[in-house]
Structure formats: structure tokens, C-alpha cells
Amino acid sequence: MRRTILSSILVMLAGFAHAQTPECDRLCSRDFMFSLDSGLDVMPLVADGEHANGHMEDGRTPLIWAALDPDDEDAIVFTSTLLFAGGDVFAQDSKRGMTPLHWHLFRVGGPMKEVVAMYLGEGASVISKDNFGYSVLDIVNGVATAELYEVYELPYVNDEVADMIRGWAELEERWKDAFGMHLGRDPTSVRYFEVLAEEGYIPAMYAYASVLEKPKVEGFTPDIEQALYWYEEAASVGEVNSIFHVGSSAYSGTDTIEQNDAMAHEWLSLGARHGDTNSQSLLGLMYANGKGVERDIQKGLMWMIISLRFGEDTPDRVRLIDEMSSALSYQEVKEAEQMAKDCIINFFEHC
Incomplete structure (x- = not known):
């Protein structure tokens, strides 16, 4: 499968719904030292091209620092939501x-x-x-x-x-033990995954689905129907690994999930709207190539730009986004940038 893309197109997010932030008056690069009093002041740095998970010189990650305003509850919810749109x-x-x-x-x-x-x-x-x-x-x-x-x-x-x-800590300790057992190929671990998944521990839902799809312990055979059920359960609570796994598998076809463009589009769209950058970039490629959808290079570029906000601009991705941009007029590229900005500001609704 052709790898998907992100690039160096900068997407500005001025005028956030919950917080007024100053414009960044110069390119805010990775070596820019934080020296700001308010956590929200750092949002323009992230908006102006800084990767959400990159470390700045003083050791802070942009979105951790951005979520620190202690007095504004709307800002707390807003920055936390933005963190989940692509942060870690x-x-x-x-x-x-x-x-x-x-x-x-x-x-x-x-x-x-x-x-x-x-x-x-x-x-x-x-x-x-x-x-x-x-x-x-x-x-x-x-x-x-x-x-x-x-x-x-x-x-x-x-x-x-x-x-x-405290309740989550108990689940996490049990998960840690079960995962260690699984690394040791202990078949009992599969039952522990199942119990934790049924109790609502989200990482266990994805792990249990993966084990059902491709068992790596003795005594188990694939159960695709149950695997998809648990992928869907995990997806329903926004677990993006599950969403992207099914979407990308349907995109290219695997030994266990047949190639299905409609299924790929459905799952990747869900992942894209949950802020998963892998889903966003692969969905963008689907639109650009007209794979399973009506070809729309501008919409494809929009999703690629969005994925850039929180992803990495590898050389291969830069090359692909340049190819898409070159297929559009200057005005169409600017419109795609604005579409991306509007989509992000609205937390990927109505994109």
C-alpha cells in the first residue's frame, strides 16, 4: 500500500472558539524557547506548524503546556479536546x-x-x-x-x-499483568483480555480484537466476526487504533479482512473525525485517487493538511502533498487550507 502523507503547508488556527490567542508574528519553529506566562499563549505556536508531540528546548510538549490555563474551564476542555485530536x-x-x-x-x-x-x-x-x-x-x-x-x-x-x-488504576494493573502474560505466550492472557474488554478497559478491547483476528498463542483460531465486534466496540468509544486498523485493512485487503472500498471509507472517515492522523491522510489519498469515492483532489488535500497538524512531515509525505497541490490551482489550494482550518476549529465536524 502506498504510504500516505503530511507536508509543510502551515494551517493557521486563529480565532479559536473558546480562547482568544495572539497571532504568532514569525515562523514558530521547533527551536523556539517557551517564555510565556499563559499556557494558552502557546496555541499559536502549535497552530503555526509546531507538531503536537514534539519537545521544545525547555522540555515541554506544546499541547501539554497549552492546556495549563488554570482559571478558564472552557479553555481546559478546549485544549484537552485538541490534545486528543492528535496529541499523545x-x-x-x-x-x-x-x-x-x-x-x-x-x-x-x-x-x-x-x-x-x-x-x-x-x-x-x-x-x-x-x-x-x-x-x-x-x-x-x-x-x-x-x-x-x-x-x-x-x-x-x-x-x-x-x-x-483508583478504579482505573486497578484495571490498569490487571491489564499490565495480562499483557505481560501475553508477551510470554500464555494462553490464559486471552481470557484476561476478554474480561477486561467486557469491563470497559479500552486498550483491552483493541488487544482482544487483535488476538481474535490473528491469534499468537496456542489453542486459538481466528474469529473474524468476534474480532470485528470488538473493533467496533472500541471504535464506538473513539479508540483510533481499532478504527484505523479496520479502515486500512479494508483499503488494501488482508488475509482476514477483504478489500472493500466502501468499508474503508466508512472506517477511515470515522477515524479522521476522531482526529487520527493516519486515518486522515489515508482518507485524503482515497479522495485524491477517487478510490471508492468520487474523485475530489481538493478535499483530499484538505484532509492531508489536517493530518499535518499533528503528524510528521516525512519526505515521502511531502512529495505526495506536493503532487496533490500541483494538480490544483493556487486558489484551490488556498481554499483547501481554509477548509482544513474550518474543519479543525469545529473539531472535525461537517468536514
Whole structure:
């Protein structure tokens, strides 16, 4: 299958729905040092071409830092949502080793339940340690000391959020054990995956579906019908690995999933609207080539530009996006850029 693309076209996101941010008055490159007081001030840097998961000179990742405004609840939800549009909930800044969920817990007034639920829904870890040796669970349980985090006091975490995190920690520990067993080819691990999937642990849904599709332990044969069921279950809660796996498999055809353009378009469209850059770029290629859909190079370019916001501009991807741009007029390329901006601002709705 031909690899898909991202490129160096810059997409500006000025005028966000939830936050007013200043324009970036020069190209905001990877070596630009953060020296800003407000977390939201960094959004133009990300908007102006900075990769969401890249580390800046001071060790922070752009979208972790961007989500730090402690007083604006709309901004918290907005930046967290943007993080999930292509950022990495497992990312750790190199300065403190803190994940986005670590940072979120230190907001003034305590963490917001709905945002914590978003992080957990993405499979964020609550037991992984930062550079000080503390996990999100440690913070919730009051184990971490405030001085280590350079704050005046540990955050207030209400009982409902604390119970949510503690419950997730139990699932994560069981998942860690089951995954270790699976690496050792222990057939019992498949049953543990199944139980965890049924209990709603999202990473286990994808793992169980993968095992059902291509068993790698003795005593199991492929069960494609059940595999697709669990891929769909995972997809229904936004698990993008499941979505892209089925979409890309249907795009090219595999030993277990037949080539099916309509199925590929359906799943890749779902993945694209969940912010998955792989789905976005492959969907863009489908439109550009007229594969399973009416050919629309401009719409294909739109999805490629969107995928650039949070992906990597490899040489192959740059070459492909240049080919698509060269097939359009200058005005059509500018319109595709505006379409991409509008799509991102509206969180991939009505694209």
C-alpha cells in the first residue's frame, strides 16, 4: 500500500472558539524557547506548524503546556479536546516527566471530572511515574509532596474523580499483568483480555480484537466476526487504533479482512473525525485517487493538511502533498487550507 502523507503547508488556527490567542508574528519553529506566562499563549505556536508531540528546548510538549490555563474551564476542555485530536496522552515532558493528566490534576480548584474521563477514555496511564517517582494515583492518594511539584499545595481532588482514578488504576494493573502474560505466550492472557474488554478497559478491547483476528498463542483460531465486534466496540468509544486498523485493512485487503472500498471509507472517515492522523491522510489519498469515492483532489488535500497538524512531515509525505497541490490551482489550494482550518476549529465536524 502506498504510504500516505503530511507536508509543510502551515494551517493557521486563529480565532479559536473558546480562547482568544495572539497571532504568532514569525515562523514558530521547533527551536523556539517557551517564555510565556499563559499556557494558552502557546496555541499559536502549535497552530503555526509546531507538531503536537514534539519537545521544545525547555522540555515541554506544546499541547501539554497549552492546556495549563488554570482559571478558564472552557479553555481546559478546549485544549484537552485538541490534545486528543492528535496529541499523545502518554507523552511526558522531558523536564519533569509529567503526562498531560499529571498537569491537569494541578489546575486551580482541582481536576474537572469530564476532562479526567476524556483522558481515561484515551487509555491514559494513572500508574506511570514521572521524574520524581510519582504517579497520578499517588497524587490522588496524597502521596506526592507539594514541594517536588513547585506548587503551594497538593490539588484538591473530589471523591468522585478520585474513585474514578483508583478504579482505573486497578484495571490498569490487571491489564499490565495480562499483557505481560501475553508477551510470554500464555494462553490464559486471552481470557484476561476478554474480561477486561467486557469491563470497559479500552486498550483491552483493541488487544482482544487483535488476538481474535490473528491469534499468537496456542489453542486459538481466528474469529473474524468476534474480532470485528470488538473493533467496533472500541471504535464506538473513539479508540483510533481499532478504527484505523479496520479502515486500512479494508483499503488494501488482508488475509482476514477483504478489500472493500466502501468499508474503508466508512472506517477511515470515522477515524479522521476522531482526529487520527493516519486515518486522515489515508482518507485524503482515497479522495485524491477517487478510490471508492468520487474523485475530489481538493478535499483530499484538505484532509492531508489536517493530518499535518499533528503528524510528521516525512519526505515521502511531502512529495505526495506536493503532487496533490500541483494538480490544483493556487486558489484551490488556498481554499483547501481554509477548509482544513474550518474543519479543525469545529473539531472535525461537517468536514
